[in-house]
Amino acid sequence: MIAKVYVTLKKGVxxxxxxxxxxxxxxxxxxxxxxxxxxxxFELTLxxxxxxxARKEVERLAAExxxxxxxxxxRIEL
Numbered sequence: 001m002i003a004k005v006y007v008t009l010k011k012g013v014x015x016x017x018x019x020x021x022x023x024x025x026x027x028x029x030x031x032x033x034x035x036x037x038x039x040x041x042f043e044l045t046l047x048x049x050x051x052x053x054a055r056k057e058v059e060r061l062a063a064e065x066x067x068x069x070x071x072x073x074x075r076i077e078l
Contacts, residue, residue, distance in 0.1 A: 007066055008039035019036070
C-alpha cells in the first residue's frame with residue numbers, strides 16, 4: 001500500500017521560500033502568478049493491507065515526525 005502525505009504551512013505563517021520562488025518567477029516573466037506557498041511531499045510504502053491500521057500509523061507519523069503541528073498542516077492519501 002502507498003501512503004502520500006502532503007505537508008503545507010498554515011495560513012498566516014510566513015513563507016520566505018515561497019516568496020523567493022514567487023519573486024524569481026516574476027523576474028523571469030511569469031506575470032500571472034499571484035502567490036507561491038511551498039510545502040513537502042512524502043510517499044510511504046506500507047507493508048500492510050489493513051487500511052485502518054495503516055491510516056492510524058501514517059497519521060501518527062505525519063503528526064509526530066513529518067510535520068510541525070504548530071506551523072504546518074498535513075493531508076494523507078492512502
